[in-house]
Amino acid sequence: MPTNEELQKQLIQDLLVESNEGLDRFDREMLALEKGQATPDTPNIIFRVIHTIKGTAGCLGLSKIESVAHVGENLLSLLREGKVTVTPPLISTLLAYADALRAMLSSLRDEGNEGSEDYSALLKQLQDLQAASSATSTETIPAPQAAAPVAAPAALPQGWGLFDDEPAPATPAATPVLSEAVAPAPVIERAPVVAPVTAHAPTGTPATSHPPGEGGARATSAADTAIRVNVEQLDKLMNLVGELVLARNQIVQHSALIQDNSLIAASQRLNIITTELQESVMKTRMQPIGNVWAKFPRIVRDVAGELGKKVQLVMEGNETELDRTIIEAIKDPLTHIIRNAIDHGIETPEVRRGGGKPDEGLLILRAFHEGGQVNIEIMDDGRGINISRVKEKALQRALITADQSARMSDREAFNLIFLPGFSTAEKVTNLSGRGVGMDVVKTNIEKIGGSVDLLSEANAGTTIKIKIPLTLAIIPALIVTSGRERFAIPQVSLLELVRLEAEQARKGIEKLYGAPVYRLRGQLLPLVYLNKELELGGASSTGGAVDEAVNIVVLQADGRQFGMVVDEINDTEEIVVKPLGKQLKGLACFAGATIMGDGRVALILDVVGLAQHAQVIREVRDRSMTEKHKGDARASERQTLLLFDVGEGAQMAIPLSMVARLEEFPRSQIERSGAHEVVQYRGQILPLVRVSDYVRTVAETSASGTDLMQVVVYSEQGRSIGLVVGSINDIVEEAVTVKRDSAHDGILGSAVIQNRVTDLLDVAAVIRSADPSFYSSSRTPVGLAA
Amino acid sequence: MSKTIITVDDAATMRKMISFTLKGAGHEVLEAADGVEALKTLQTRAVDMVITDVNMPNMDGLTLTRSLRALPQFARTPIVLLTTESAPEKKAEGKAAGATGWIVKPFQQDQLLAVVAKVLGP
Numbered sequence: 001m002p003t004n005e006e007l008q009k010q011l012i013q014d015l016l017v018e019s020n021e022g023l024d025r026f027d028r029e030m031l032a033l034e035k036g037q038a039t040p041d042t043p044n045i046i047f048r049v050i051h052t053i054k055g056t057a058g059c060l061g062l063s064k065i066e067s068v069a070h071v072g073e074n075l076l077s078l079l080r081e082g083k084v085t086v087t088p089p090l091i092s093t094l095l096a097y098a099d100a101l102r103a104m105l106s107s108l109r110d111e112g113n114e115g116s117e118d119y120s121a122l123l124k125q126l127q128d129l130q131a132a133s134s135a136t137s138t139e140t141i142p143a144p145q146a147a148a149p150v151a152a153p154a155a156l157p158q159g160w161g162l163f164d165d166e167p168a169p170a171t172p173a174a175t176p177v178l179s180e181a182v183a184p185a186p187v188i189e190r191a192p193v194v195a196p197v198t199a200h201a202p203t204g205t206p207a208t209s210h211p212p213g214e215g216g217a218r219a220t221s222a223a224d225t226a227i228r229v230n231v232e233q234l235d236k237l238m239n240l241v242g243e244l245v246l247a248r249n250q251i252v253q254h255s256a257l258i259q260d261n262s263l264i265a266a267s268q269r270l271n272i273i274t275t276e277l278q279e280s281v282m283k284t285r286m287q288p289i290g291n292v293w294a295k296f297p298r299i300v301r302d303v304a305g306e307l308g309k310k311v312q313l314v315m316e317g318n319e320t321e322l323d324r325t326i327i328e329a330i331k332d333p334l335t336h337i338i339r340n341a342i343d344h345g346i347e348t349p350e351v352r353r354g355g356g357k358p359d360e361g362l363l364i365l366r367a368f369h370e371g372g373q374v375n376i377e378i379m380d381d382g383r384g385i386n387i388s389r390v391k392e393k394a395l396q397r398a399l400i401t402a403d404q405s406a407r408m409s410d411r412e413a414f415n416l417i418f419l420p421g422f423s424t425a426e427k428v429t430n431l432s433g434r435g436v437g438m439d440v441v442k443t444n445i446e447k448i449g450g451s452v453d454l455l456s457e458a459n460a461g462t463t464i465k466i467k468i469p470l471t472l473a474i475i476p477a478l479i480v481t482s483g484r485e486r487f488a489i490p491q492v493s494l495l496e497l498v499r500l501e502a503e504q505a506r507k508g509i510e511k512l513y514g515a516p517v518y519r520l521r522g523q524l525l526p527l528v529y530l531n532k533e534l535e536l537g538g539a540s541s542t543g544g545a546v547d548e549a550v551n552i553v554v555l556q557a558d559g560r561q562f563g564m565v566v567d568e569i570n571d572t573e574e575i576v577v578k579p580l581g582k583q584l585k586g587l588a589c590f591a592g593a594t595i596m597g598d599g600r601v602a603l604i605l606d607v608v609g610l611a612q613h614a615q616v617i618r619e620v621r622d623r624s625m626t627e628k629h630k631g632d633a634r635a636s637e638r639q640t641l642l643l644f645d646v647g648e649g650a651q652m653a654i655p656l657s658m659v660a661r662l663e664e665f666p667r668s669q670i671e672r673s674g675a676h677e678v679v680q681y682r683g684q685i686l687p688l689v690r691v692s693d694y695v696r697t698v699a700e701t702s703a704s705g706t707d708l709m710q711v712v713v714y715s716e717q718g719r720s721i722g723l724v725v726g727s728i729n730d731i732v733e734e735a736v737t738v739k740r741d742s743a744h745d746g747i748l749g750s751a752v753i754q755n756r757v758t759d760l761l762d763v764a765a766v767i768r769s770a771d772p773s774f775y776s777s778s779r780t781p782v783g784l785a786a
Numbered sequence: 787m788s789k790t791i792i793t794v795d796d797a798a799t800m801r802k803m804i805s806f807t808l809k810g811a812g813h814e815v816l817e818a819a820d821g822v823e824a825l826k827t828l829q830t831r832a833v834d835m836v837i838t839d840v841n842m843p844n845m846d847g848l849t850l851t852r853s854l855r856a857l858p859q860f861a862r863t864p865i866v867l868l869t870t871e872s873a874p875e876k877k878a879e880g881k882a883a884g885a886t887g888w889i890v891k892p893f894q895q896d897q898l899l900a901v902v903a904k905v906l907g908p
Binding site: 007010011014015018044045047048051052054055056057058059060061066073228 | 796800802803806869892893
């Protein structure tokens, strides 16, 4: 049994939980009352919340909370009796009153006392409101201090003296309570009188006459089907199940090695049961997202009120469940997004009216399960995101280059608002411009393995889509080996796997500003050698001079991609996340540990932490900035080029912007139409032009090699033509300096790209000579901008 | 002598507090969150005393008291109302419902024990 002091602590903990839950309920019912959506029970619920807080706080000796609660209770009691009219000031004052109680409770939690805040102004307001209604009623609840103590002195033989007007018996202890002979007479007499009243009991009559089972089954109350379980208990259960999953993995792995049928059968059963158990235990930790949302109506009301906006909040999918740790983690990001939506998204009523929208803005919160993930969408019907302003701002803050800005898709532009150091608010309001921006929202959601996406349409509104995993305890992961150690990489940060054979690796991996990079489909992918980063030693630790295949795990961290070079890629597996001991907690590179099927420990990599440790994220950003500064003058010359071979040794290039698609066709698909070679392509006829026929080089090389034809599809004014080339080499972004020596037909000039002399193909000229009618209506000569 | 007492209150903290106090005095304690729950528990368990809050959801303390008094086996069981309400007319209402006594919150542990001792005997 706990000591009194421990009990007091524990009771205060309980009081905090209970009271905060109650105050949330209070807010909710208050808002319902304000909107005229109150049920007959609403005033009772509101009253009871405060009443309970007052009573419990009083018993725990929290006199300040008790006395503040008491003042509100008086007013609420009048409200309950219908003696107070509901007005906006009344609601606001009572909400502020709930906040005052919350503040004292938090102070109690954090500081151990009720705080020194002075609430007399608020209490005065409450009393004034109460006085205003006193015209109709003077009845108030007396202060608890004035309340009579437990028992009154005098005694009557039949009573216990527990009522004021009922004197205590001379020898109270002598009254044998359960003996019929001396039973208190009044009670028996009263019984028949009150009997009919029982029929009015809301949830059925006492079913004593029924067998217990029958009565119980009919009136199943929440208390019967739900119990409160300590969260620690649930965490422990989850932990144990995690251990069981690991043991299961070991046994299953082991039983596969030993050819014993009964062991295999048993391990299969164990396997199934463990999976089911794991799911069930995970379910016990699930909470409806409505628990977090409950406080949003209040926030929306306050923020909208402060900004003079009208907002209707619609919440769908309240019952969608997710792990309690995740619920905790999304609370603040969601709040921030909602504040933002009201502050920046939804317009003032005047502006909305001008735009033909209803005065009241609509804010929709929606949650649903999809594909093992929880989706949360926050939609507003506000002004949408102004793309040009976003780009402008990002340029101003050097988050992107002018070139990037020009090429950026709308979607990419929207996502700029998630970059650190970005804030579009013209002036920083105290609501959403608190120095933390959407980047923090994104980081927090990515931290729990989630993702954020944003869609927006001018004047129609903005939608933010969040995807988060159901749980953090057991996650799918990719197992890799480096330096003979195994590591787990959470699947959520994994984009793709690239394997470069020795030859490719030698050619493909370059050094840029001293750092290794690989061009993946034209994008610079910074590389991190896991061996080197973790100082493991081993094959690829040198980072250069590779004479074997290179495995690159392409990862996403903080919205940027990088490649991690590992020795070996093993498999994907469901792993149980174990926190690291406190000695290792400070290591940013690791998110935790797990135990593998063979019983050995593998560390789980923290992709964001690793990227930061390798400085790969910052470098990319710095690099794009240095390139911006350097490249300003030449920015117009930089372009993305498609590199390809046509014949022996001759590399050619065309601007990627002229390429509609890259296709491969088997040679057997070639048909003839008049003098032209054609293929059927997406239900159309695609004329083919063999580039080698029009430039000076020898015949295309791949003719001898494969049966596949590499075709660059070029489209102009709805017409397409396929340029047959030898092989597609790469896509590069270069500031090319063209040497004009176009002595040759079909060549605009030459440049050195990737250390090779590269001819720039004059697409227009080639096409014109192949099919003079192609540009029949052509006004725009096609060619290199250079 | 150890007695069985049921405490009925919608505030779990309050129940815990009462329960601790009474267990400390050697009693066995049952808990219920409202009148309905209390009635259900009391279908199968006999108690020596009922301590109930007045203001509760589903079924309040007064209704619980009346309901219990209507049952022969609870006709004489002491029922003490434990509440913050101390208005005389409320007390009269409690008394009329059949309550044995009335304890006003906030109370001290020894006050509660004194009442219990008074009602149940040593």
